[in-house]
Structure formats: C-alpha cells, structure tokens
Amino acid sequence: MSTSTASVDPGVPVLMLTPPPSHTLPAPQQHSRLAGSRARSAIRNAFTIDVEEWFQVSAFEHRIAREHWGGIDSRLEGVMRQIMSLLERRGVRATFFTLGWIAERHGALIREVAEQGHEIASHGFDHRRVTALSPQALREDVIRTRTLLEQVSGQAVTGYRAPSFSVSPDTLWIYDVLAETGHRYSSSIFPIAHDHYGIPDAPRFAHARASGIVEIPPTTVVLGGRNLPAAGGGYFRLLPYGLSRAAIRRMHARDGEPAVFYFHPWEIDADQPRMTGVPARTRFRHYVNLSRMLAKLDRLLVDFHWGRMDEVFADRIGGR
C-alpha cells in the first residue's frame, strides 16, 4: 500500500511526493539513540486517542447502522492494551477521548486507563456528527456521555472532541452547550480544508471561545500559504515517519506551540475485518499502513515530550 499518488487525497498533495519506505523502520532500541543525535524539543505536546471501535468511524456510517453495533465483535480491549503498554513503556500520560457507547460496554477497561494516570475525556455518545444534531440533542448527548465517563473512570471529565472534527461555521453554538454542561475545553475544529470536516480559516492554536470554552485544535503546518494536517490519523499512517517528525519540529520552531496529536485504537489493528461496499479512497484511508502504526507511534513518543491535554494546556484552561 505504499504506492500512493497525489491523486488519492487532496488534503496532502505537497507532502506525498515520496512514498513510504517498506522496511526501513529501525528497531526500538536503535531509535532511542537516533533521537539523541538531535536535542529533543523542550515543548510538551498533547498525545490523544479517540476511543472507538473499528466499525464506528464516520466513513462506514452508511454501511453499519448504529442499531447493529451491539452485534459486532469488539476488537477494542486487545488494541487498547497494546496502547496502554506502549504509553507505560515510554512513561507518557495521554488523553483518551472516549465514546459514551464504549463506556457503557467497557467500563472496567476505561477505569483501568484512568487508574494508569491518563485523562478520560468525551467523544460524544455514539459518534453522531455535531452537524447532524440540534443544540438540545447535543446537550443530551454530552450530558449522558460525561455522566457515564465520570461514573466508570472516577475522574472529572472536562474535555470534549466532536466526532470526526464535525464542527462547522454553522455549529459554533456547541461552545455554549459545552460550557453549560460542565466542559472546559474542546478539541473539535480542524483548521484545514478537507472534504469531510474542517474550518480552513479557524485559529491554528488554543484559543478561548465566547462561552469560555478553550478550543485546542489538532496540529497543522503552513505550507505554501495553506494549512496542512500534521496531527495524526490517516496522514500519519500514510506518510513516512520522518515527514511527520519534521512537520512537528517546523511547527515548534515557527510557532512555539505544543503539538496536538491524535489516533484511533483501530489504526494499530492490522487484523481487523475489511469493510466491503465502500469507495476505494475510503478503503485506502482506513487501511493504509496499519501494521506499521505501532512502531511509528513509538518513535513519536521517543522523539518528543508528551502529556495529557488538561496538563499540557493547564495554563489556558485553568489547570487541574
């Protein structure tokens, strides 16, 4: 799957000139030394995971109706344990934006994540896009989710990430709803042009919204006057690791801001069932380089400093 071309995804045309090498990832022991060859940036960044099953992504929404989710085999526990042990090995505490639907079914797992020192935050109940909800429906969704997450984790939940970064210029009322329902920060606007989400001219860094909620966008770099995603997800899997590292270093040097990185548990699950009946482009985005993801994440954890959202941005959202 490394023969990508610039026609696959219009969101990353500039960085896609070099296909990923197929067998050049160094072993874990080696890259610790490689990282030492260049001083690690002192900036602490936010490492985030959107906790959902392999069949709950928006790209598959039309293939598997929500009422059938309960009948599909869960693959979450195994991949979550791999993520937790990776973080433990590198001494990193992260933020897990978790669906209420997951909290209902995997309460013990989410409790364990919290007990390991990670932050539990909200990703909404069942991955409905904000653009499909009324303010009242979102209010019910985030109250239900926050209540569930606090019950299972034993933590106060103050963060929210909209499913699929689905905040548009028409749904900026979400910040009023989030403020009214006890949230303090959001990581829901991707300041890029993309076919499914994003507000290209939104601020690139943490900023307060009118209701007092601090919006903390995933990381972008500016190339040729355009914001490009440099924050994880499909782009991180698709591109050679060195480009992602260079993008974060460039952003650090130019902007001096923490990076906000995100991925999903299913992105390290190379054995997940393959969805049929979806466009080739969707399939490519979902399945590219799954088997290399864990090694790439490990390099990222070694090459930069990481922490939880509520700690990294404590000075802006009021601290813990």
Ligand SMILES: [Zn+2]
């Ligand atoms: Zn999601």
